[in-house]
Amino acid sequence: MNKKTLLAGVIVLAIGIVLFSMGDQFSLIDNPSHLISEFVVGSFIIGGLLLFAGIILLIYGALLPDPPIHYDNNL
Secondary structure, three states: OOHHHHHHHHHHHHHHHHHHHHHHHHHOOOOOOHHHHHHHHHHHHHHHHHHHHHHHHHHHHHHOOOOOOOOOOOO
16 A cells, blocks of 8 residues: 555645635536626536545555565665
8 A cells, every 4th residue: 555645635635625625616606797606617527636636546545555664774
């Protein structure tokens, strides 16, 4: 398990969930302006891509081993 990649995957996944849910909440407005509708579409697209990237990072971090630690004692 690569812990750095897992941490990065959790952070990216959390940001994607927040963006996707913000877009969902703004889409529930009855009379949205043009700017809000563009924000909704953009946050759905970016949030969806970040969700996908977070899931890939979690899988990659779970499969990838930690890098070996080499101590240089020949000083």
